[in-house]
Amino acid sequence: xxxxxxxxxxxxxxxxxxxxxxxxxxxxxxxxxxxxxxxxxxxxxxxxxxxxxxxxxxxxxxxxxxxxxxxxxxxxxxxxxxxxxxxxxxxxxxxxxxxxxxxxxxxxxxxxxxxxxxxxxxxxxxxxxxxxxxxxxxxxxxxxxxxxxxxxxxxxxxxxxxxxxxxxxxxxxxxxxxxxxxxxxxxxxxxxxxxxxxxxxxxxxxxxxxxxxxxxxxxxxxxx
Numbered sequence: 105x106x107x108x109x110x111x112x113x114x115x116x117x118x119x120x121x122x123x124x125x126x127x128x129x130x131x132x133x134x135x136x137x138x139x140x141x142x143x144x145x146x147x148x149x150x151x152x153x154x155x156x157x158x159x160x161x162x163x164x165x166x167x168x169x170x171x172x173x174x175x176x177x178x179x180x181x182x183x184x185x186x187x188x189x190x191x192x193x194x195x196x197x198x199x200x201x202x203x204x205x206x207x208x209x210x211x212x213x214x215x216x217x218x219x220x221x222x223x224x225x226x227x228x229x230x231x232x233x234x235x236x237x238x239x240x241x242x243x244x245x246x247x248x249x250x251x252x253x254x255x256x257x258x259x260x261x262x263x264x265x266x267x268x269x270x271x272x273x274x275x276x277x278x279x280x281x282x283x284x285x286x287x288x289x290x291x292x293x294x295x296x297x298x299x300x301x302x303x304x305x306x307x308x309x310x311x312x313x314x315x316x317x318x319x320x321x322x323x324x325x326x327x328x
Contacts, residue, residue: 125161125216125318125319125320126158126159126160126161126318126319126320127157127158127159127161127167127272127316127317127318127319128156128157128158128159128316128317128319129156129157129272129314129315129316129317130154130155130156130157130314130315130316131153131154131155131156131157131171131173131310131312131313131314132152132153132154132312132313132314133149133152133153133310133311133312133313134149134150134151134152134153134310134311134312135149135150135151135152135153135175135176135177135200135308135309135310135311136148136149136150136151136177136308136309136311137177137178137179137198137287137288137306137307137308137309138279138306138307138308138309139179139285139287139288139290139300139304139306139307140285140288140290140299140300140301140306141179141180141181141189141194141195141196141246141288141289141290141300142178142179142180142181142183142184142189142195142196142288143179143180143183143184143185144184144185144186146279146309147277147309147311149309149311150178151175151176151177151178152175152176153173153174153175153310153312154173154174154175155171155172155173155174156171156172157169157170157171157314157316158170158171159208159316161318164210164213164214164215165209165210165212165213165214166207166208166209166210167207167208167210168205168206168207168208169204169205169206169207169208169228169230170203170204170205171202171203171204172201172202172203172204173200173201173202173204173310174200174201174202175199175200175310176197176198176199176200177196177197177198177199177200177236177287177308178195178196178197178198179194179195179196179288180195181193181194181195182195193244194241194244194246195246196239196246196288196289198236198237198239198248198287198288199235199236199237200234200235200236200308201234201235201236202232202233202234202235202256202280203232203233203234204230204231204232204233204258205230205231206228206229206230206231206258207228207229207230208226208227208228209226209227209228210224210225210226210264211224211225211226211227212224214226214264214266216266216268216269216272216318217269221265221266221267221268222265222266223263223264223265223266224263224264225261225262225263226261226262226263226264226274226276227259227260227261227262228258228259228260228262228276228278229257229258229259229260230258231255231257232255232256232257232258232280233253233254233255233256234253234254234255234256234280234282235251235252235253236251236252236254236284236287237249237250237251238250238251238252238286238292239286239287239288239289239292240289240292240296240297241289241292241296241297241299246288246289247289249292254282254283254284255282255283256280256281256282256283257280257281258278258279258280259278259279259280259281260276260277260278260279261276261277261278262274262275262276262277262278262314263275263276264314269318270317270318271315271316271317271318272314272315272316272317272318273313273314273315274313274314274316275312275313276311276312276313276314277309277310277311278309278310278311279307279308279309280307280308280309280310281305281307282305282306282307282308283305284305284306285300285302285304285305285306286306287306287308288300288306
């Protein structure tokens with residue numbers, strides 16, 4: 105059975121991998137934070153995001169996708185619509201470097217070779233590993249005490265369109281549910297001063313556009 109599995113994997117790799125289309129491109133947009141400090145708006149970009157994207161279009165309906173994005177999160181209580189946050193008056197900045205791997209699912213077939221200038225909505229999710237600053241509240245100021253890595257779950261909705269068989273444009277917005285509550289310094293732990301809602305972890309949002317270029321041989325989607 106072990107040898108049969110090896111043979112099947114080898115045949116699958118040989119038949120399909122060399123016949124797929126890949127995409128590589130750039131992401132440009134804005135970021136905003138959703139947590140215990142600053143505005144409570146879900147989509148309100150206030151800092152730039154830049155990065156790269158790579159896709160393996162495994163079929164006309166789904167792609168394996170990797171992104172590397174870099175931004176800064178900012179929160180300011182004075183820009184909040186809540187009186188309690190206004191009176192508290194805290195603010196912070198936190199640099200973000202995220203790397204995400206997952207699956208992009210297109211709601212209908214997106215085959216750049218069988219239809220002129222195809223377009224389609226899509227959904228992306230997967231696993232995000234990101235680096236950020238650790239913040240602590242000290243003398244009514246949020247200060248950085250170092251860097252750490254954490255995990256987030258991305259949920260991205262977008263709409264893409266092919267300019268021709270080599271260029272794809274997309275507009276997307278994606279929220280990241282993080283497994284930390286300390287992007288804004290509200291839950292540093294280790295006996296440090298905590299504040300805010302301890303029952304909700306932090307979120308952040310990236311909104312922007314991607315431009316990608318295809319390369320490789322013409323895809324063969326007959327297996328899927």
